[in-house]
Amino acid sequence: MFERSYDIVIIGSGAGGGAVAKELAPLCRDGVKIAVLEWGAKLREDEYTGREVEMAEKLYFDMGGVLTRDRTMTLAFGRAYGGSTVVYTGTSLMIPESVIRKWAVPGLDWTDVRVRSEKYLRENNVHLLERDKLNDNNRLLYEGCKKLGYRVEQFPVNLKGCQGSGLCNLGCPNAAKQGTHRVQLPLAEELGVEVITNCRVETIGDRECIATVTTPPYGEASRWPDGRYRISAKAVVVSCGAVNSPALLLRSRLPQSLPALGRYLTTHPALILVAEHDHAITNYYGHPKSFYCDQFAESHGFLLETCMYFPFTTAKNLIGFGREHSELMQHMDRLQMILVLALDPAVPENRVTVDASGDPVVDYTLTPPVLSSLLASMRYTARIFFAGGARRVHAPAGRKFFITADEVERIDDVITMDQLKPGKVSVTSAHLMGGCRMGLNRSSSVTDAWGRVHGVPWLYVADGSLFPACSEINPYITIMALADRVAERVKTDLPALRST
Ligand SMILES: Cc1cc2nc3c(=O)[nH]c(=O)nc-3n(C[C@H](O)[C@H](O)[C@H](O)COP(=O)(O)OP(=O)(O)OC[C@H]3O[C@@H](n4cnc5c(N)ncnc54)[C@H](O)[C@@H]3O)c2cc1C
Ligand code: SF4
Structure with missing residues (x-):
């Protein structure tokens, strides 16, 4: 030694x-x-x-x-x-x-x-990117929120010489x-x-x-x-x-x-939501994250942010497989994406422990308020996508793979709690806290x-x-x-x- x-x-x-x-x-x-x-x-x-x-x-x-x-x-x-x-x-x-x-x-x-x-x-x-550097994926969240009267702000970002490679x-x-x-x-x-x-x-x-x-x-x-x-x-x-x-x-x-060591872990449980436009948009190029919407933080416990994920990550986050999955993935250049972050409560049961080798094991249960936030987020996000001109939307708790624009009036019947099954819906986290x-x-x-x-x-x-x-x-x-x-x-x- x-x-x-x-x-x-x-x-x-x-x-x-x-x-x-x-x-x-x-x-x-x-x-x-x-x-x-x-x-x-x-x-x-x-x-x-x-x-x-x-x-x-x-x-x-x-x-x-x-x-x-x-x-x-x-x-x-x-x-x-x-x-x-x-x-x-x-x-x-x-x-x-x-x-x-x-x-x-x-x-x-x-x-x-x-x-x-x-x-x-x-x-x-940290500064705001010039508006002419923002791509369609970002612009569409902004426009969808504005049309519906939701609060939407530009993110300050910490860049020097960004080339917009995404x-x-x-x-x-x-x-x-x-x-x-x-x-x-x-x-x-x-x-x-x-x-x-x-x-x-x-x-x-x-x-x-x-x-x-x-x-x-x-x-x-x-x-x-x-x-x-x-x-x-x-x-x-x-x-x-x-x-x-x-x-x-x-x-x-x-x-x-x-006794509190490892406990009260919070994660901002996240969903990547995807919509398809009927034409190509700029999504891959440009800084991926320029706007956020905190309209629903107080009332429903979630934030929305622009995002653009890579093919493997996107494919794994879609629910389902087969023809429709492949159809959506083949149209990456038409996809708009929005990230949902649920504001999860700190509870002692959500925690880090260690296994017999000393490696971390994370116990995390999506509590009922968080599941409600995630459900509401999918419904509101679908409305924002359609307000921005999307042709169809994929919602993880949707009753079918694609939701079309003509269904927007009855979105609450199409995206439902019984479809929001932990383990079936792909929930991720990049904000680990506590x-x-x-x-x-x-x-x-x-x-x-x-x-x-x-x-x-x-x-x-x-x-x-x-x-x-x-x-x-x-x-x-x-x-x-x-x-x-x-x-x-x-x-x-x-x-x-x-x-x-
Ligand atoms: C994909 C992604 C996107 C994100 N985007 C944003 C964003 O835009 N804005 C924002 O505010 N936050 C963002 N975050 C979250 C943010 O990056 C983290 O919250 C923050 O970096 C956490 O800081 P930390 O010091 O707690 O841990 P980390 O930054 O994760 O650093 C911990 C370090 O400790 C090292 N380490 C661990 N165990 C050991 C060990 N036993 N011995 C030696 N070294 C060890 C790890 O290798 C790691 O380098 C993002 C996170 C991810 C993953
Ligand atoms: S978009 Fe991101 S990866 Fe590309 S240059 Fe800017 S900071 Fe770097």
Whole structure:
């Protein structure tokens, strides 16, 4: 076993870990030793090919299709230098004040989160794309909503030099998306933070981690040779994401019992809805996500966003098979897509545990309110598609494969709850939140409002797992803002931690 020693070890390099690394990096000038241990690889620029299956293998856990225990939902999250920010779409929203109020975490106030979020909006070059760069797929959601009088807004996005290749979720081949792999990690490395890729942390012990470096057949070489490592540290920051952070802490057997660990996972359960126009539209080219509609958030518990998925993902999300399925897939150039995100409640039963090998297992049940939201979302989305001129619509809970425009008046009879069967309908998630929620005490939370694990003074969490409930918007900016707070806390605590 190789031995290494640092002052601060950050595990994971995504939205949370990348922000912490950059914030703490100036300490390296004063001799503080900092390492980021990242399971994933750092791809070479020529490896971003935009090929669906190849990129999914290199950049995601289980190719973006991690299954929940009962196999009714797939979860997408990244494994790479930059974590899920390598594959995210880059929509960058500020969390509403009302959500921070609902979270009710003592010591966490919205003004603080807003100021820190604004810092990352600037750092990541967040802006609105010029209207002439928006494609038909985006324009049609906007027009459909406007016709029906629904509120619709343009997404701010974090791009520099976007070429509109539409491949964001496969890792941008044009280096345009400003994820942590483009912004925070290079800044941190310049100042002396060491990022060790291909390094999976197995367990955390008393001020140390056990990790293994294994070189995959792609990406840049890791800074460390293959092998097993014991890494000691005065402070450990866990930023492995909402599935892997609870799993790592659960298999590490912490000195504290934490009954809430792994619980209250929320996912913004998502449906990809598809409509066909009678002519080709621009959908594949152009940034995929330019508008969102929050008209139904309060009343029905869902958001709508533009989206455009790749052939494999689209095919797997359609319900049914055979002639109609193939007919729809053959007309990819005519397809319009809308993503539904249900705003799911945080319940203790939705949780991460670990199996006998220490690997994460996710239990997630779609609660009745979420099923109602998903049903309503399909009905409203069908109306929006038809208002935008679609010829026919495929709804996962439709009583038939295609719904035609002449059926719009009786859409509630055509899209029905009895067809919305978990396991039959393809529900996905790319917004994983909770599992190490912030809060007041050990019985109902895992960390305090600064990401410090209750009862373990040298251990911190800084990622999406901190959310006590869902964010009700795309989460990455809020994750960075919370990680920024954790970094500040580590900086304050470090002198005392170094002297023990
Ligand atoms: C396809 C897709 C599109 C998205 N689009 C958007 C969007 O447009 N806007 C938005 O706000 N959000 C979006 N998101 C969500 C956003 O990317 C995530 O919420 C955010 O990146 C999560 O940050 P995190 O720090 O919690 O985890 P991640 O960013 O997932 O980082 C966790 C890192 O930890 C590493 N890791 C895990 N376990 C270990 C271990 N044991 N040892 C070492 N390393 C480990 C992983 O490899 C990973 O790199 C999207 C997500 C996906 C998948
Ligand atoms: S649309 Fe823009 S950000 Fe997305 S992959 Fe293409 S160039 Fe990159």
